[in-house]
Amino acid sequence: xxxxxxxxxxxxxxxxxxxxxxxxxxxxxxxxxxxxxxxxxxxxxxxxxxxxxxxxxxxxxxxxxxxxxxxxxxxxxxxxxxxxxxxxxxxxxxxxxxxxxxxxxxxxxxxxxxxxxxxxxxxxxxxxxxxxxxxxxxxxxxxxxxxxxxxxxxxxxxxxxxxxxxxxxxxxxxxxxxxxxxxxxxxxxxxxxxxxxxxxxxxxxxxxxxxxxxxxxxxxxxxxxxxxxxxxxxxxxxxxxxxxxxxxxxxxxxxxxxxxxxxxxxxxxxxxxxxxxxxxxxxxxxxxxxxxxxxxxxxxxxxxxxxx
Amino acid sequence: xxxxxxxxxxxxxxxxxxxxxxxxxxxxxxxxxxxxxxxxxxxxxxxxxxxxxxxxxxxxxxxxxxxxxxxxxxxxxxxxxxxxxxxxxxxxxxxxxxxxxxxxxxxxxxxxxxxxxxxxxxxxxxxxxxxxxxxxxxxxxxxxxxxxxxxxxxxxxxxxxxxxxxxxxxxxxxxxxxxxxxxxxxxxxxxxxxxxxxxxxxxxxxxxxxxxxxxxxxxxxxxxxxxxxxxxxxxxxxxxxxxxxxxxxxxxxxxxxxxxxxxxxxxxxxxxxxxxxxxxxxxxxxxxxxxxxxxxxxxxxxxxxxxxxxxxxxxxxxxxxxxxxxxxxxxxxxxxxxxxxxxxxxxxxxxxxxxxxxxxxxxxxxxxxxxxxxxxxxxxxxxxxxxxxxxxxxxxxxxxxxxxxxxxxxxxxxxxxxxxxxxxxxxxxxxxxxxx
Numbered sequence: 001x002x003x004x005x006x007x008x009x010x011x012x013x014x015x016x017x018x019x020x021x022x023x024x025x026x027x028x029x030x031x032x033x034x035x036x037x038x039x040x041x042x043x044x045x046x047x048x049x050x051x052x053x054x055x056x057x058x059x060x061x062x063x064x065x066x067x068x069x070x071x072x073x074x075x076x077x078x079x080x081x082x083x084x085x086x087x088x089x090x091x092x093x094x095x096x097x098x099x100x101x102x103x104x105x106x107x108x109x110x111x112x113x114x115x116x117x118x119x120x121x122x123x124x125x126x127x128x129x130x131x132x133x134x135x136x137x138x139x140x141x142x143x144x145x146x147x148x149x150x151x152x153x154x155x156x157x158x159x160x161x162x163x164x165x166x167x168x169x170x171x172x173x174x175x176x177x178x179x180x181x182x183x184x185x186x187x188x189x190x191x192x193x194x195x196x197x198x199x200x201x202x203x204x205x206x207x208x209x210x211x212x213x214x215x216x217x218x219x220x221x222x223x224x225x226x227x228x229x230x231x232x233x234x235x236x237x238x239x240x241x242x243x244x245x246x247x248x249x250x251x252x253x254x255x256x257x258x259x260x261x262x263x264x265x266x267x268x269x270x271x272x273x274x275x276x277x278x279x280x281x282x283x284x285x286x287x288x289x290x291x292x293x294x295x296x297x298x299x300x301x302x303x304x305x306x307x308x
Numbered sequence: 309x310x311x312x313x314x315x316x317x318x319x320x321x322x323x324x325x326x327x328x329x330x331x332x333x334x335x336x337x338x339x340x341x342x343x344x345x346x347x348x349x350x351x352x353x354x355x356x357x358x359x360x361x362x363x364x365x366x367x368x369x370x371x372x373x374x375x376x377x378x379x380x381x382x383x384x385x386x387x388x389x390x391x392x393x394x395x396x397x398x399x400x401x402x403x404x405x406x407x408x409x410x411x412x413x414x415x416x417x418x419x420x421x422x423x424x425x426x427x428x429x430x431x432x433x434x435x436x437x438x439x440x441x442x443x444x445x446x447x448x449x450x451x452x453x454x455x456x457x458x459x460x461x462x463x464x465x466x467x468x469x470x471x472x473x474x475x476x477x478x479x480x481x482x483x484x485x486x487x488x489x490x491x492x493x494x495x496x497x498x499x500x501x502x503x504x505x506x507x508x509x510x511x512x513x514x515x516x517x518x519x520x521x522x523x524x525x526x527x528x529x530x531x532x533x534x535x536x537x538x539x540x541x542x543x544x545x546x547x548x549x550x551x552x553x554x555x556x557x558x559x560x561x562x563x564x565x566x567x568x569x570x571x572x573x574x575x576x577x578x579x580x581x582x583x584x585x586x587x588x589x590x591x592x593x594x595x596x597x598x599x600x601x602x603x604x605x606x607x608x609x610x611x612x613x614x615x616x617x618x619x620x621x622x623x624x625x626x627x628x629x630x631x632x633x634x635x636x637x638x639x640x641x642x643x644x645x646x647x648x649x650x651x652x653x654x655x656x657x658x659x660x661x662x663x664x665x666x667x668x669x670x671x672x673x674x675x676x677x678x679x680x681x682x683x684x685x686x687x688x689x690x691x692x693x694x695x696x697x698x699x700x701x702x703x704x705x706x707x708x709x710x711x712x713x714x715x716x717x718x719x720x721x722x723x724x725x726x727x728x729x730x731x732x733x734x735x736x737x738x739x740x741x742x743x744x
Contacts, residue, residue, distance in 0.1 A: 090627070091626060111630045112510045112511045112629060112630075113509070113582025131510075132511070172508070197508075
């Protein structure tokens with residue numbers, strides 16, 4: 001089976017089979033990590049550009065390592081915050097990057113749909129590395145891969161996504177990937193941060209932490225951001241932590257073998273306690289490792305590679 | 309002035325309850341006679357067989373951008389776009405640069421229209437100085453200068469006390485307030501209708517309540533303090549419910565809806581992959597809300613169809629969604645879209661469409677147009693209800709191309725537009741460069 005997309009913009013537009021294809025390829029690429037020489041020639045001669053309109057060391061570095069392990073030439077194009085204000089510069093920058101010979105552009109932007117705008121104006125492949133609160137497809141894929149690796153299946157799993165769902169691209173990409181793969185999703189958090197319309201997707205919406213995580217196989221925590229408090233979406237970080245902070249005590253409400261996931265960076269003591277973050281249920285660092293393998297698989301498939 | 313005879317057309321004039329095959333004789337810029345088989349000789353004869361002849365269409369909500377943004381639209385281009393859309397009279401909204409809030413500005417528009425316009429333009433002046441929402445304009449002087457109505461369109465009057473005084477004071481002149489209802493605290497940084505599609509896309513939402521809470525407020529103010537209130541571009545179910553109930557208890561309120569709100573939904577944002585030509589205020593709503601708009605159109609709650617023609621350059625629209633300006637153009641797409649999606653689908657009759665674009669806006673604006681009664685100014689529009697027409701912004705007379713209807717296949721188009729007895733548009737072409 002070949003991957004028939006030129007771009008990776010959303011997980012919403014992928015079929016279950018396409019997601020499974022990426023996950024299967026990821027297994028192959030992860031195997032490379034155990035070798036002494038962690039590099040394959042799959043993308044030799046290709047130019048991959050990281051075009052990040054928002055600061056992100058983690059995702060950018062992960063893509064950079066992934067591309068380098070595939071032998072691509074990698075250029076990091078960081079855009080100063082001031083020019084982000086002007087949309088013209090987005091297209092001008094993109095045209096410039098393409099003229100320099102980019103084959104794949106990896107883009108992060110604060111506005112939903114920004115990568116879609118890019119694809120209308122340039123010929124290179126585009127990978128969405130996060131477009132505002134819309135989607136972050138490689139994060140959804142790496143979370144799915146991690147669950148598959150740890151649990152061996154998706155069917156019937158209870159996955160809880162906890163925190164600020166409204167403003168989370170991680171939540172949306174997880175919802176699309178995991179529902180297509182057969183997991184049962186609950187979104188949980190304060191009512192002001194839960195899009196009620198998501199009920200239409202057949203997912204459970206819950207504002208009570210105990211109810212939400214009872215019987216959970218996986219809890220995926222989202223970073224809570226201070227700026228939401230300034231918009232009065234919740235009264236204080238203190239209250240958020242009181243109602244939704246995940247502690248060892250509260251973890252007992254979930255299944256014994258529950259997985260704790262977090263896309264990082266984590267706020268220790270806010271959405272997650274020190275003990276839970278570093279505890280035996282946590283697969284947070286495994287997610288980071290898997291992120292590289294998933295991104296290798298995506299880069300490989302988008303540049304026309306056959307299954308490894 | 310040349311005489312004109314329009315023969316064999318299906319004449320629809322809701323102001324007289326007329327729908328019949330008739331000839332129309334025009335002379336001296338006025339409608340002289342409506343009858344079967346008029347035998348008079350005329351300088352020009354139009355055979356309108358298989359066509360519909362109606363009073364010249366009136367668009368009471370347009371933005372002509374002059375003065376200030378002549379790269380987006382001018383009085384020259386905007387009146388040509390109007391003529392091509394079948395509109396013989398349009399209202400120009402005051403959010404130009406400078407804002408139309410003074411006698412000088414109104415006079416400027418009038419002088420430019422006299423020089424360059426080919427349809428009638430009725431300037432709407434601001435409610436508050438510079439649309440600042442704080443200090444009311446010199447309503448009396450503006451009415452005297454020729455302002456037809458008042459509106460802070462695009463910048464809602466957030467202070468209820470200011471809106472109260474504006475309603476009370478303008479009542480002296482019987483001038484309507486054209487009310488853009490939007491609670492700016494609720495709409496906040498929203499860029500599309502708050503709901504299911506918005507939740508999927510992760511764009512900030514504008515809740516329907518941003519409109520309806522202010523509709524409710526202004527109905528209350530109208531009932532308490534009097535005045536004349538017309539709600540612009542109504543978009544939500546809740547607003548329709550409020551206006552319908554107000555009308556039932558006899559409140560003197562009117563409202564309009566736009567062709568885009570009547571025919572598109574918030575799904576257009578998703579299906580177009582975040583095309584910024586779907587970004588407009590109020591935002592395109594959910595199908596559930598749209599269905600209520602259609603009921604409002606059918607039962608008369610919605611009095612008027614107006615386009616809210618809002619030109620923006622491609623340069624300004626080719627930005628990421630949150631940065632692009634709100635607004636889309638509508639004068640040259642209104643008739644094809646309304647025919648295709650409402651009339652031919654049996655949602656409204658052709659007579660309903662015409663009355664909401666002729667006599668209803670004329671009555672609200674208190675202008676002696678929108679009718680074919682003998683003695684009236686000879687503003688007429690001839691429509692071809694069967695013409696196959698594909699919308700292509702390349703062919704627009706507007707300087708801007710920001711339409712969400714690009715490429716739409718339509719049935720029904722404007723054939724001819726006649727202003728004061730002169731043919732200004734016919735079969736795709738602007739006729740001559742004469743001014744009205």
